[in-house]
Amino acid sequence: MIRSDDLVPVFIPSYHRPDNVKTAKYFVRQGWDPKKIYVVIDTEADDRAEYEANCRVLGVNLRIFDIEEGRRRFDFVHRASVSRRAAGLARNCFYEIAEAEGIDFYCVIDDDTRDYQVRPTGKYIRQANGEDIAAVFSGIRDWMRKRHIGCWGLSQTGDLYDRYYKLIRRKVMNTTFYDTRFIYRGERGVQDDDTSQFVGIMNEGYFTGSMGSGLILSQTPSATSRGGLTDLYHECKLLNKALVTPIQFPSCIRAEKQMRNGGRLHHRIQYRYLYPCLLRGERDNIAWDAYPEDGKFTNEPKRKEEGRDE
Numbered sequence: 001m002i003r004s005d006d007l008v009p010v011f012i013p014s015y016h017r018p019d020n021v022k023t024a025k026y027f028v029r030q031g032w033d034p035k036k037i038y039v040v041i042d043t044e045a046d047d048r049a050e051y052e053a054n055c056r057v058l059g060v061n062l063r064i065f066d067i068e069e070g071r072r073r074f075d076f077v078h079r080a081s082v083s084r085r086a087a088g089l090a091r092n093c094f095y096e097i098a099e100a101e102g103i104d105f106y107c108v109i110d111d112d113t114r115d116y117q118v119r120p121t122g123k124y125i126r127q128a129n130g131e132d133i134a135a136v137f138s139g140i141r142d143w144m145r146k147r148h149i150g151c152w153g154l155s156q157t158g159d160l161y162d163r164y165y166k167l168i169r170r171k172v173m174n175t176t177f178y179d180t181r182f183i184y185r186g187e188r189g190v191q192d193d194d195t196s197q198f199v200g201i202m203n204e205g206y207f208t209g210s211m212g213s214g215l216i217l218s219q220t221p222s223a224t225s226r227g228g229l230t231d232l233y234h235e236c237k238l239l240n241k242a243l244v245t246p247i248q249f250p251s252c253i254r255a256e257k258q259m260r261n262g263g264r265l266h267h268r269i270q271y272r273y274l275y276p277c278l279l280r281g282e283r284d285n286i287a288w289d290a291y292p293e294d295g296k297f298t299n300e301p302k303r304k305e306e307g308r309d310e
Contacts, residue, residue: 002130004033008137008177009103011038013090014111018050023113024060030130034059039111040090040097042067065093095180104181105141110174115218117157122213136215140177150183151176153210156217175217242266 010032012023024037037060041051044067055062067089074092091108098106116128136154144152154175245267246255252273258266 002031002033002134004036006138007033007036007134008141009036009038009098009101009106011040011094011097011106011108012111013040013087013094013108014051015041015045016047017111018047018054021054021111023109023111024055024058026113026115027133028058028060030133032130032134035061037061038063038097038101040065040094042070042090063097065090065097069093091176094178098180105145105177105179107137108176108178113174113217116154117216117218119213119216128215132215137177141179144177144179144182148179148182149208150179150181151208153177154215154217155210155212156219174219 010023010027012021014021021039024039027037028034037058039051039055039060040063041048042065045051045064048064051062070089070093074089075086087110094106094108098104116133118125118128118132140152143149156174242265243255245253252270253267254270255265255267258264258268
């Protein structure tokens, strides 16, 4: 029996899937307390009534954030999308929801999760059950709190591209843990959230990363699933998804024609220039003391935004 008071709250951003929020159904089926599950939509959702009805049947929470406020505060890159929606923008709006619920640690998972796999060294063992998931989630929570880590994630099947199964990886994936005591808002409202998530988050903790193996999310092909970001990809085409991050982060993400990937134009992360990292030896970038300070020096984190404390 899973202890409800020890379960990590799960936040699920959703879009145009009111009758098929797979993640909520999956976690309820695995024995998760429905009151620890939050399906989150925005104020412009035209299917709010359907979401309310289905969440009521499952017994899970439905929360709604102000998308105009989210666009104003977190939509930094212009996109061709008419709706201008992105999971990154939504995740930045989760902080207020969590604060109102008295939650300082939670997990964000895409709405199309079907299952997790137990793969301790990258080798498939079996499908995970509720006890497996609860143990890993609570273990990650305790470890992040102890080590002051702001953001951490689990890998997924389609992204186990490295033959070395490391604890610390460079990419935060679709099962992401947040400790709000050690992280700034900073995730850009771009459409390719997996790539920009690690790059854009300013972490006040020691580091940000993901696990290489152990508990693995079974990836759902997003280009074939109805609703969610798939609708936005169809609206803007995958080229927009592939090229918005090089525009946003030209120092560490570049565009290229990938012949091993069907010859399509896609992006590649230049991990050498991806922060946070330790810099060693000589560097040819702008000297840190080339310009005068724009304010008094302080080692206190900047937590004020628009006149209020974060």
